[in-house]
Amino acid sequence: MQAQIKTIKEKAIHEIEKTEDLKILNDLRVKYLGKKGELTLILRGMGALSPEERPIIGSAVNKAKEEVEALIIEKEEKLEQQELNKKLQEETIDITLPSTKIVRGSKHPVNRVIEEIEDLFVSMGYDVEVGPELETDEFCFERLNLPKGHPARDMQDSFYITNEYLLRTQTSSVQARTMLKNTEKTPIRMICAGKTYRREDDATHSHQFSQVEGLVVDYKERNVSLADLKGTLEVFVKRLIGENLDLRFRPSYFPFTEPSYEVDVTCFKCSGKGCPLCKQTGWIEILGAGIVHPNVLRMNGYDPDKFSGFAFGTGLERLAMFKYGITDMRYLYTNDVRFLKQFDRKD
Numbered sequence: 001m002q003a004q005i006k007t008i009k010e011k012a013i014h015e016i017e018k019t020e021d022l023k024i025l026n027d028l029r030v031k032y033l034g035k036k037g038e039l040t041l042i043l044r045g046m047g048a049l050s051p052e053e054r055p056i057i058g059s060a061v062n063k064a065k066e067e068v069e070a071l072i073i074e075k076e077e078k079l080e081q082q083e084l085n086k087k088l089q090e091e092t093i094d095i096t097l098p099s100t101k102i103v104r105g106s107k108h109p110v111n112r113v114i115e116e117i118e119d120l121f122v123s124m125g126y127d128v129e130v131g132p133e134l135e136t137d138e139f140c141f142e143r144l145n146l147p148k149g150h151p152a153r154d155m156q157d158s159f160y161i162t163n164e165y166l167l168r169t170q171t172s173s174v175q176a177r178t179m180l181k182n183t184e185k186t187p188i189r190m191i192c193a194g195k196t197y198r199r200e201d202d203a204t205h206s207h208q209f210s211q212v213e214g215l216v217v218d219y220k221e222r223n224v225s226l227a228d229l230k231g232t233l234e235v236f237v238k239r240l241i242g243e244n245l246d247l248r249f250r251p252s253y254f255p256f257t258e259p260s261y262e263v264d265v266t267c268f269k270c271s272g273k274g275c276p277l278c279k280q281t282g283w284i285e286i287l288g289a290g291i292v293h294p295n296v297l298r299m300n301g302y303d304p305d306k307f308s309g310f311a312f313g314t315g316l317e318r319l320a321m322f323k324y325g326i327t328d329m330r331y332l333y334t335n336d337v338r339f340l341k342q343f344d345r346k347d
């Protein structure tokens with residue numbers, strides 16, 4: 001019987017040492033030490049032995065069980081450690097590798113210009129107003145002295161949604177909204193920037209562009225004049241684009257101002273010497289402006305005998321081009337990241 005115990009024990013030791021698998025190791029534990037395990041079975045069969053033999057065999061079996069158990073535990077720890085090491089090795093993070101780049105967008109040049117203009121005018125006491133892009137015929141035209149059938153409407157090809165609604169062709173609609181909204185009829189100093197839409201699409205025009213618009217209305221005795229308009233526009237253009245620029249006023253026509261002017265600035269490219277960009281004139285048209293037409297004041301609730309004012313408007317793409325020296329307006333709308341990223345450095 002002693003020999004049988006020894007054989008089982010040696011077989012167990014051999015199999016435990018041989019295995020490299022935790023699951024098989026567990027099976028071996030059941031096979032030798034479990035309820036029906038080979039060593040346990042010997043203990044159960046001791047009834048057949050003589051009383052003298054029992055303690056000897058019993059102690060031998062228990063000793064063998066202890067040895068096998070200790071060996072299994074030892075092996076178990078070894079295998080677990082191996083598994084852990086393997087896992088650690090496989091899941092190592094190489095902290096010296098470059099991280100995934102976080103791509104940060106940049107402000108669009110047109111938005112940069114809008115922010116700069118708003119800051120400048122707010123510092124001069126103006127309010128920033130906004131209005132809807134889907135506008136009524138009334139606010140886009142009629143209240144700006146452009147009744148239905150007025151020939152000057154032909155200057156702006158419009159996207160009509162219905163007979164009464166259209167995509168605004170100019171931010172001037174916000175002038176009418178601001179005047180009407182001011183029920184106290186107090187003086188107004190406001191600017192408004194935003195998207196505008198016209199039905200034109202060629203190399204030099206886009207069906208969607210942006211405008212900024214300014215309006216000043218004040219008591220007549222304050223005598224808001226062309227000199228004030230010119231002074232304001234000079235500050236505007238010089239601060240935004242460059243101090244060494246000159247302004248030139250040319251008489252023009254707009255339905256909502258009388259008199260009306262187109263304002264030119266010194267060509268930023270040739271400094272006034274003449275180049276292809278300014279068609280050799282040394283000047284580039286930049287703004288439309290004038291003294292608010294009495295009809296516009298009247299239609300929006302301001303008595304032209306008591307109030308007067310000036311208004312101006314310009315294309316923001318144009319301003320962005322002058323400011324940053326962009327030679328083709330289409331760059332502003334092609335969404336080329338290589339182009340747009342360059343303006344990050346302007347901050």
Ligand SMILES: [Zn+2]
Pocket residue numbers: 267268269270271272273274275276277278279280282283
């Ligand atoms: Zn020029």
